[in-house]
Amino acid sequence: MVKHDTKPAEAPPDERRELTFGKVWNYAPAPESTDHFAIAERYGLFVGGEFKKPKSGEYFATINPATEQPLAEIAQAGDADVAAAVSAARSAFPAWSKLPGDERARYLYRIARILLERAREFACLETLDNGKPIRETRDVDVPLAAQHFFYYAGWADKLDLAFPGARPRPLGVVGQVIPWNFPLLMAAWKIAPALACGNTVVLKPAETSPLTALRLAEVCQQAGLPPGVVNIVTGDGRTGQALVRHQDLAKVAFTGSTEVGKEIQRAVAGRGVELTLELGGKAAHLVFEDAAIDQAVEGVVRGIFFNQGHVCCAGSRLLVQESIHDLLVDKLKARMQRIRVGDPMDKNTDMGAIHSKAQLQRIRELVAAGEAEGACLHQATCALPGKGFWFPPSVFTGVASSHRIAREEVFGPVLAVQTFRTPEEAVEKANNTSYGLSAGIWTDKGARILWLAERMKAGVVWNNTFNRFDAAAPFGGYKESGFGREGGRQGLRAYLRFDGALQPG
Ligand code: NAP
Numbered sequence: 351m352v353k354h355d356t357k358p359a360e361a362p363p364d365e366r367r368e369l370t371f372g373k374v375w376n377y378a379p380a381p382e383s384t385d386h387f388a389i390a391e392r393y394g395l396f397v398g399g400e401f402k403k404p405k406s407g408e409y410f411a412t413i414n415p416a417t418e419q420p421l422a423e424i425a426q427a428g429d430a431d432v433a434a435a436v437s438a439a440r441s442a443f444p445a446w447s448k449l450p451g452d453e454r455a456r457y458l459y460r461i462a463r464i465l466l467e468r469a470r471e472f473a474c475l476e477t478l479d480n481g482k483p484i485r486e487t488r489d490v491d492v493p494l495a496a497q498h499f500f501y502y503a504g505w506a507d508k509l510d511l512a513f514p515g516a517r518p519r520p521l522g523v524v525g526q527v528i529p530w531n532f533p534l535l536m537a538a539w540k541i542a543p544a545l546a547c548g549n550t551v552v553l554k555p556a557e558t559s560p561l562t563a564l565r566l567a568e569v570c571q572q573a574g575l576p577p578g579v580v581n582i583v584t585g586d587g588r589t590g591q592a593l594v595r596h597q598d599l600a601k602v603a604f605t606g607s608t609e610v611g612k613e614i615q616r617a618v619a620g621r622g623v624e625l626t627l628e629l630g631g632k633a634a635h636l637v638f639e640d641a642a643i644d645q646a647v648e649g650v651v652r653g654i655f656f657n658q659g660h661v662c663c664a665g666s667r668l669l670v671q672e673s674i675h676d677l678l679v680d681k682l683k684a685r686m687q688r689i690r691v692g693d694p695m696d697k698n699t700d701m702g703a704i705h706s707k708a709q710l711q712r713i714r715e716l717v718a719a720g721e722a723e724g725a726c727l728h729q730a731t732c733a734l735p736g737k738g739f740w741f742p743p744s745v746f747t748g749v750a751s752s753h754r755i756a757r758e759e760v761f762g763p764v765l766a767v768q769t770f771r772t773p774e775e776a777v778e779k780a781n782n783t784s785y786g787l788s789a790g791i792w793t794d795k796g797a798r799i800l801w802l803a804e805r806m807k808a809g810v811v812w813n814n815t816f817n818r819f820d821a822a823a824p825f826g827g828y829k830e831s832g833f834g835r836e837g838g839r840q841g842l843r844a845y846l847r848f849d850g851a852l853q854p855g
Pocket residue numbers: 527528529530531532554555556557558585586587588589590591592594605606607608610611613614627628629630631661662663759761787827831832
């Protein structure tokens with residue numbers, strides 16, 4: 351086992367000790383493990399390349415949702431702190447934006463490599479702070495975050511080739527606000543393309559999952575990134591509000607709920623600020639009678655129970671062709687029974703803790719509504735730990751399109767099953783939602799996939815797979831799922847303006 355000990359070689363000055371290093375956390379994923387890494391007792395704000403005490407003087411605790419134990423105290427950035435971070439980003443912008451692309455790329459490559467070198471530490475930290483299983487943080491979140499930095503490093507000196515004749519230019523200071531469901535990955539999705547294009551950033555992680563963004567700040571220091579290019583301000587929704595309202599931003603990039611997305615849209619209206627919104631979803635997951643049924647069941651499980659269902663593109667509405675409904679539901683129930691729910695730090699765990707008490711309440715409320723409205727609930731029987739926030743894998747059958755569980759984003763391990771008879775009816779039901787982020791199709795017929803993909807109003811359509819991500823593939827929504835794309839060449843557009851005669855198509 352590789353040992354990653356983040357304790358500094360020399361004792362840091364007192365201020366730094368308090369703000370970035372502290373107790374040694376023995377996370378011990380296996381009894382024989384001696385690995386350890388440091389979690390500070392208290393974290394400051396990362397502004398101008400250094401960790402600083404918040405001017406607000408306020409702190410709050412981030413907890414482990416699997417145990418409800420506090421992990422660290424986190425700074426609550428107030429208006430003055432946000433202003434200082436934007437000012438640092440502004441000061442850093444002229445030099446950073448003038449740096450040749452290949453030199454900016456070097457920093458991004460360095461960050462990517464350090465992320466991989468410290469992958470184990472990041473995976474453990476994310477699992478502790480978020481509640482998701484270590485297998486997912488190890489195999490998905492951290493490698494994909496590194497991949498994002500590698501991928502956009504590759505574009506940094508090729509922006510003119512990406513948009514020929516359009517003379518791409520960076521925008522300036524970008525304010526970025528991210529949610530708690532993929533804390534490190536969302537930070538990478540935001541920071542990597544912004545920096546590759548020559549912008550500087552102020553990023554606000556979610557209140558309940560700030561630790562990996564703060565650790566990423568340490569990686570920026572380690573990579574020698576010029577001070578002020580990346581700034582991290584922690585806090586609750588008030589910090590996000592202060593950031594998106596700041597007058598010196600050239601752009602706001604937000605990932606989160608549709609409700610807050612709409613509020614942000616109102617806050618930036620009329621200010622000439624660029625905006626991209628990655629919001630909620632209620633994806634249709636279609637299974638046709640000619641599909642490879644066992645693979646489809648695996649896809650359905652991955653679609654809804656991956657990351658406890660805290661996934662914006664989760665396949666939360668299962669649309670099954672009527673002729674195979676009973677067979678598929680029986681297989682699904684049997685498969686659900688084999689999902690291991692429990693200690694997120696155990697590498698055999700499939701489903702970890704629900705991220706927060708508030709999210710657990712929301713899931714319970716919607717499940718109660720499903721039962722009250724007449725749908726039939728089936729839950730896997732599993733022993734749930736006494737402490738922490740937990741919910742078993744759940745599926746509703748007999749769901750009507752009018753039911754709340756068919757319309758609203760549960761953002762938890764709860765699947766709503768409906769049926770269809772013809773492809774036309776499948777498309778109609780799939781598109782009968784205010785969201786349009788993702789969709790999935792299971793069928794043996796290639797021509798049918800193409801026919802359906804053209805008609806489904808969803809930014810991503812997976813075929814005979816689900817919840818697969820790649821830095822080279824654009825991701826984003828229609829309708830109330832937001833606008834703008836992240837990932838791929840398209841993801842660069844969100845961080846550029848175009849001064850040339852040719853505007854990119
Ligand atoms: P959220 O409540 O909208 O919060 C997202 C972020 O915005 C958090 O950092 C939050 O801070 C901050 N915030 C809250 N109020 C704000 C305000 N008035 N102004 C500015 N910022 C504010 O969403 P969430 O509950 O964290 O995340 C779940 C949602 O994110 C789901 O709807 C999911 O579908 C969506 N999501 C979408 C994508 C995508 O790519 N489309 C990806 C992941 C998640 P606090 O955490 O401190 O409240």
